[in-house]
Amino acid sequence: MLKSVLFTLLCCMSLSAQAVVILQYHHVAEDTPKVTSVTPAQLSQQMAYLHDNDFKVIPLSEVVESIKQGKALPPKTVAITFDDGYKSIAENAQPILSQYGFPYTIFISVEPIERHFHSIMDWQTLNRLVEGGAELANHSWGHEHLIRVLDGETEEQWLARIEKNLLSTEAAIKKQTGQNHKMLAYPYGEYNVKLEALLQKHGFVGFGQQSGAAGPYSSLTALPRFPVAGAYANFSSLKVKINSLNMPVLEMSPLNTQLAMGEWRPEMKVKLDMSDINASEVTCYILGQAVKPTWISADEFSVQADKDLPAGRSRYNCTARSKSKGQYYWYSQAWVRTKDDGSWIKE
Numbered sequence: 001m002l003k004s005v006l007f008t009l010l011c012c013m014s015l016s017a018q019a020v021v022i023l024q025y026h027h028v029a030e031d032t033p034k035v036t037s038v039t040p041a042q043l044s045q046q047m048a049y050l051h052d053n054d055f056k057v058i059p060l061s062e063v064v065e066s067i068k069q070g071k072a073l074p075p076k077t078v079a080i081t082f083d084d085g086y087k088s089i090a091e092n093a094q095p096i097l098s099q100y101g102f103p104y105t106i107f108i109s110v111e112p113i114e115r116h117f118h119s120i121m122d123w124q125t126l127n128r129l130v131e132g133g134a135e136l137a138n139h140s141w142g143h144e145h146l147i148r149v150l151d152g153e154t155e156e157q158w159l160a161r162i163e164k165n166l167l168s169t170e171a172a173i174k175k176q177t178g179q180n181h182k183m184l185a186y187p188y189g190e191y192n193v194k195l196e197a198l199l200q201k202h203g204f205v206g207f208g209q210q211s212g213a214a215g216p217y218s219s220l221t222a223l224p225r226f227p228v229a230g231a232y233a234n235f236s237s238l239k240v241k242i243n244s245l246n247m248p249v250l251e252m253s254p255l256n257t258q259l260a261m262g263e264w265r266p267e268m269k270v271k272l273d274m275s276d277i278n279a280s281e282v283t284c285y286i287l288g289q290a291v292k293p294t295w296i297s298a299d300e301f302s303v304q305a306d307k308d309l310p311a312g313r314s315r316y317n318c319t320a321r322s323k324s325k326g327q328y329y330w331y332s333q334a335w336v337r338t339k340d341d342g343s344w345i346k347e
Contacts, residue, residue: 019213107139107185192258215246247331248273264308
């Protein structure tokens with residue numbers, strides 16, 4: 001329902017707004033887990049590319065306001081984000097970003113700061129970065145799996161717990177730093193329709209970890225970001241992503257990313273504005289395999305996994321070459337599921 005309303009409102013917005021690529025980082029170090037890390041040398045190469053190729057790097061809060069207002073942004077606009085608030089951001093990333101005058105946003109959880117986790121920045125360091133222009137935003141109180149209902153907990157109790165979690169985190173960030181952007185990065189990139197509705201109720205904007213360019217066709221409770229780490233930090237493929245376009249998705253189903261018990265092969269239906277896309281150019285990727293979509297009509301296709309998605313998190317990714325620009329439209333839909341017995345995988 002939430003996204004259906006969004007798609008309906010799009011007809012009243014200016015769709016001239018350009019795509020914005022939001023990059024998501026965690027560690028910037030040589031000795032941290034590769035799956036969530038880039039090295040300082042990799043980050044330096046990536047930021048030099050943005051600078052040398054005339055990309056405009058803007059604060060994430062400006063991205064949000066532009067999408068909300070249907071305001072056109074310059075071509076080649078990028079925003080930079082970091083999740084979790086690791087010390088390596090201050091030690092290794094900030095000097096590189098400062099060299100180019102690039103703004104950035106750090107999504108932080110309060111509990112690791114207040115418990116003085118050895119790899120996490122303290123409030124003093126975070127405030128120093130704020131003074132230098134960084135934005136701080138919400139990543140939940142303790143980096144919880146927000147969609148997971150606890151044993152013996154009703155859905156109403158779960159929603160009340162998560163509501164308190166997010167509002168308490170936002171209040172703590174405001175108290176400690178004066179910042180209050182109401183932007184939430186979902187821990188682990190996990191969200192569902194009820195969590196999206198909770199964000200909408202309190203005027204929050206949500207960011208996932210599904211890939212794609214953000215823009216006027218994106219949901220403000222599930223804005224995409226391109227993860228940059230490990231294999232996803234490959235410079236050749238990253239350049240394609242940095243130049244990607246906001247896929248003109250008019251309708252999509254099913255809306256809920258959390259799969260119902262046993263429904264492990266979701267059939268995704270997508271309706272597109274085809275004015276700049278040839279149907280033959282649309283390709284989707286499921287579990288690492290390229291899949292040609294089934295066209296239901298001239299502007300709507302479906303795509304479905306041919307085997308069960310694994311327990312945990314998965315994505316369907318779809319791309320299409322722009323007829324006029326030569327760049328790629330990019331859309332990603334996140335899915336999350338339990339194990340067959342209804343329990344969650346341990347992380």
